[in-house]
Amino acid sequence: MDSIDLEVLKTSAAWIAAGHRCELVTVIRTWGSSPRPVGALLAICDDGRVVGSVSGGCIEDDLIDRVRREGITRQLPEIVSYGITADEAHRFGLPCGGTIELALEPLSAGSRIAELLERLEQHQLVERRLDLRTGAVRLDRAVAGNVLTRTDDELVTQHGPRWRLLIIGAGQLSRFVAQIATAMDYHVTVCDPREEYRAGWALPEVRLVHAMPDDLVIEMKLDRRSAVIALTHDPKLDDLALMEALKSDAFYVGAIGSRANNAKRRERLLEFDLTAAQLERLHGPIGLYIGSKMPSEIAISILAEMTAVKNGVPPALQVNHAAALEAPGTNACLAEFDSKIQLA
Known part of the structure; x- marks a missing residue:
């Protein structure tokens, strides 16, 4: 039985290997009440399939709808926010007017998901560094207790048994x-x-x-x-x-x-x-x-x-x-x- 995040990564790797376009979605910041914590993962495939969760289902529905209408065309990572206005909070079902900020990352073989999974199989705690300007990824050994960090240029996430x-x-x-x-x-x-x-x-x-x-x-x-x-x-x-x-x-x-x-x-x-x-x-x-x-x-x-x-x-x-x-x-x-x- 895998953790939710590990299931997301394994499914993403399978989609990439099968030639699908897909995106990895990461919760990087929240304000007010939020159904999912910072670091929560979701992956979405070009055929609309989804694994993981970043909300109670409302934001997932919006992401799936966009993929089905427009496909996955994003070439570089992008930061998006949901629930900034009262109308959006109501539309997406965010409780108490909560706001959630997401990183949307198009995946490919260069995303190093398969290598990340190999390290996780060895029970390593891994730090994944995503360059938000280029999409390049670096994997390093992580220090227990570190948390997700994001700058203008980089998103750093921690994976493995915390x-x-x-x-x-x-x-x-x-x-x-x-x-x-x-x-x-x-x-x-x-x-x-x-x-x-x-x-x-x-x-x-x-x-x-x-x-x-x-x-x-x-x-x-x-x-x-x-x-x-x-x-x-x-x-x-x-x-x-x-x-x-x-x-x-x-x-x-x-x-x-x-x-x-x-x-x-x-x-x-x-x-x-x-x-x-x-x-x-x-x-x-x-x-x-x-x-x-x-x-x-x-x-x-x-x-x-x-x-x-x-x-x-x-x-x-x-x-x-x-x-x-x-x-x-x-x-x-x-x-x-x-x-x-x-x-x-």
């Missing part, structure tokens, strides 16, 4: 988490020293590592764009890895298990050289309370909480499993069941 996720354990739940996280543009690594679990792994796009989890946590040099999730239920595998992860800069560290098992885990971790502040960073029972029962639902719950933390949502606005028991209007039996299903 975030890293380490999953400890290669069980069924890990497969669902890995699939969804990959689509969310995470570079996912699954670590499990147990051969019987690795033998059944069937996600070739996810890196599977045979190593002790705590050693791998140290080796990965986790930064603020990294997350760690422990899903084995085995303290011998989870605890030391969690200890190292909680001492790192990882933005999220979580472990599966019921409230009772989570309390025991915290007691064990306090016997290591962790501070109370470091232990406080541990999310467990893992995930937001959504009444989840199936592994696929638990995976959504986990990634919902991880996304909330990544996006800076205040803890007071998140309902985790422990809080669900006391939340007004929450079915306590359901909440208790939702917590118990995290048991081994």
Whole structure:
């Protein structure tokens, strides 16, 4: 399962290889409310086919209509804006009078999309520099954390896994988490020293590592764009890895298990050289309370909480499993069941 941006690039490369004319559309700036963030991608083919999104569908409709009426004739990149006037905001459905600025780039073999995809297959973080005057493209290694920049002469975009996720354990739940996280543009690594679990792994796009989890946590040099999730239920595998992860800069560290098992885990971790502040960073029972029962639902719950933390949502606005028991209007039996299903 590919992320949306990767799907756009792969489809663009296929259109170019098939001899079609096509354009890459990038959101480079927004004012007010906007349905899609800066950096969002869309590609449009000369036959009107489109992949990706830069709005809720209204701007896409306008782009498709123009291509069908006029074809793709643009030779050089062009910057266009939608929603500048109140009439346009209403016409294109931009909420609250929002305005969106787009870069429209005609693609060809010289656009280096195929080479970019080769680098992304190697899990590289790549900076793509587009000369807005000539259409020439340069690819460089990117630094994590850089954002899209645009000058009068150049558009610089970042491609590749902007975030890293380490999953400890290669069980069924890990497969669902890995699939969804990959689509969310995470570079996912699954670590499990147990051969019987690795033998059944069937996600070739996810890196599977045979190593002790705590050693791998140290080796990965986790930064603020990294997350760690422990899903084995085995303290011998989870605890030391969690200890190292909680001492790192990882933005999220979580472990599966019921409230009772989570309390025991915290007691064990306090016997290591962790501070109370470091232990406080541990999310467990893992995930937001959504009444989840199936592994696929638990995976959504986990990634919902991880996304909330990544996006800076205040803890007071998140309902985790422990809080669900006391939340007004929450079915306590359901909440208790939702917590118990995290048991081994």
